[in-house]
Amino acid sequence: MRQIVLDTETTGINPKLGNRVIEIGCVELVNRKLTGNNFHRYLNPDRDSEEGALAVHGLTTEFLADKPRFREIADELREYIRGAEVIIHNAPFDLGFLNHEFRMLNLPAFDEHIGGVIDTLVQAKELRPGKRNSLDALCDFYGISNAHRKLHGALLDAELLADVYLAMTRGQNSLGMDIEVEEVTSGVDLAQVALAEILVVRAAADEVAAHEDLLNGLDKAVKGTCVWRTPA
Structure with missing residues (x-):
């Protein structure tokens, strides 16, 4: 099974107010194994980040000025994620932005290209009701080092989320065995x-x-x- 752990950084919190995706980070899992076939792009949004967002990711307008626009990497991203199950922490946020970016290019929405979504925030709330379930909190709970995470970064956060997801779902693989039994007509139990x-x-x-x-x-x-x- 192919899964893509995905995270984005954006210029603000609402795409309907003109905010854009400025970084995409994806980490590939095949049969729960990291493959190293990752996808990472910085993007020029043709606008400044809001002050609050800039404080979170630190990606300045100057840094992003020579980066490609979303339209330039859209086909590459579509091919990379096609048919995969996508794992996101707080999926409505990232999907809202990616769907908006795709529709601006008159393309089918992002979530029409993938094979389903797992929201690890929803999973964490079910496993740890009433607890803090931010990515940092989950890293701390599962003993995953995030000491190098000074600012949010899409690829770094996707890598951390992949480790969290694997830890959070450890032991959920089926322990049963599919046993094929030939038809018995002799009355044996x-x-x-x-x-x-x-x-x-x-x-x-x-x-x-x-x-x-x-x-x-x-x-x-x-x-x-x-x-x-x-x-x-």
Whole structure:
């Protein structure tokens, strides 16, 4: 499965007021593995950033003056994200801007080119109701270093969000096995047949040690005792 973790920086908070996308950062995951096939562009918005936005991302009008316009990278972006499931933190914000940029070019909306959206802010609120669920807060919770994040940057934030997403969804892969059972006409109990084929393999000493290291890391991340140490 191909997924794209995406973040943008903008000149302000509302595209309907003329604000534009000035940076796009995308990180590719294939089967939950980082591939290194990332997409990153700075963009000239032909306008200044609002004061509040500039304080967040630090991308000045002077820095962006020689960068391409959105229309110059739109086809490249469309090809890169085509059909992928896109992972965004607070998806309505980024999608609102990207859809607006595409429509200004008389193109189908951004979200018509992709294979679905995962909003990690929604996921985090479900997992941590009542808690702060900003990207910084989630990095702290999952033990992901963001010490180098002085200002917001689309590619850096996408890389951090990829780590957060993988940590947040760890263990959600299916643990079941698809077992094909040939049709049986002899009256044999199929449940007993399936049960008979289950093998129990004890963990080796090094595997036990690795598991303990993982639990210690989870304890550190939650600053206490993780749920996996709690007796059932």
